[in-house]
Amino acid sequence: MKSTVPSLFRRWLPLLMSPVFFASCTHIPELGAMMDHGGTRGRKIVVDLSEQRAWLYHRGEMVATSPVSTGREGKTTPSGQFRVIQKDRDHRSSLYGDYVRDGKVVVKNIDVRKAPRPAGCRFLGAPMPYFLRFSDACGLHAGHLPGYPASSGCVRLPQRQAKRFYDAVQVGTPVMVKR
Template identity: 70%
Template structure:
């Protein structure tokens, strides 16, 4: 009896850990069934994005959404643009001869230093869903910190990007 309990105690931790992986962080579903019948649900209160296929949860990612005063819009949208190498047309740096002369700027505010050009912040794996808003790879500090977009860690952004196509529904909830 003692031996049986000991073996059970050895098997229990791996079984408990395995139960945590029943909903994959980003599962192998990317290879199953193309990109049809998928949707992305962003839950701002949870700071998470969920990818569903055929109403079944397939992937989960942490996010960083819009900070106070620059909120992420809520509602029902769809992917209207995919751009793996997207750059912001609003936020970035002024650069002259390859060197940054003014950083972290909003192109709508202030002047451009003489002889410089605007270089937008990289937003890899951009999935535009409304106006200037989209999901893309970026810094995810664990709280709302963006200018309105939904940032995902690089590897998650790529997988979400690869998993969807134009027209995929995007639902953003509080």
Template identity: 55%
Template sequence: MALFSLSPTVLRTLGCFMIAVAMSSCAGRQKKHKLTGETQYIDGTRSAAPRYALQQVDVESWWKGDGVAGAPKVVISLGEQKAYFYKGSEVVGVSSVSTGEENHPTPTGSYRIQQKSPAHRSSQYGDYVDASGNVVAENIESGVDPRPPGSKYRGASMPYFMRFNRGIGMHAGFLPGYPASHGCVRMPDHMAQTFYRNVSIGTPVVVKY
């Protein structure tokens, strides 16, 4: 039957149906791509995260090493973006990580923990702040980016820092779900604390692809 021959009632019903379908389709697309403006953090803080960035929700980290005997060792997989904690030959913990991005890769190799610092700050990357501590210029490299007059350098916070290769170490930080650091190995806050408690100076650290 031709469309123009349908009764007015049928045409009105058909029109309402088509409008409803179109509206529901648009709503679905909007919902799928909607940006809420909220920022998600594994440890519930904002201090270590770039502005406007979204942090990966951590559903893969776990720990069952309390009371387990055996020599500790950490194996960091760049490909998996995970750190494995061993006691003896047993894996007793796994942490999601964010390692060095393309221009600042985390070097592979075998190392040992050289330093532990619970409230460490970077000597190279951070912000320029004024006398009141307000940020004047953020995400700068000390000695490279010009310092605004009257400001001073404040290193980026790197809680529970576990140095294993020069300026590189494991610490609590922002995890976007991909390599994004300047070479360090960022962990969720609760996993950085756990690893920190269970490593000692000299604990082996292996970084591999």
């Protein structure tokens, strides 16, 4: 008599694994495969400030979604129609960061416009990986997401999603930020 365990396992495994798959899913479908079929044309990024969410569309179809953290009160993220005007994989802030001396942080989390530089120190801008600038001072990039608007105007995404959005678009891609 032949064992039926392997055939039962094969039959039920997809059903058992589907909740795990969908629970961890933050994108639809993998963007890597799409890059081979049509490049980055027809893409658009939409950010909803009230929902604290971003979506990436390809030819009108949503292909990725992500939670975000946008500008806090007094430092709001601008709303309107924009385009990606700069891509910088290893961007650093020119306003916010730390003063360092000999590789050690002397003054942490400063705004260079408000905090004088201590003697012998240099400014090291806060890292903003996978930066997609869409206005003079704002862009989408990887960063901390506390679950509410907390940035100085930029749109922060989880590292993995920031890379996906970065890899999926080019300079000129439309960015719509709505309230």
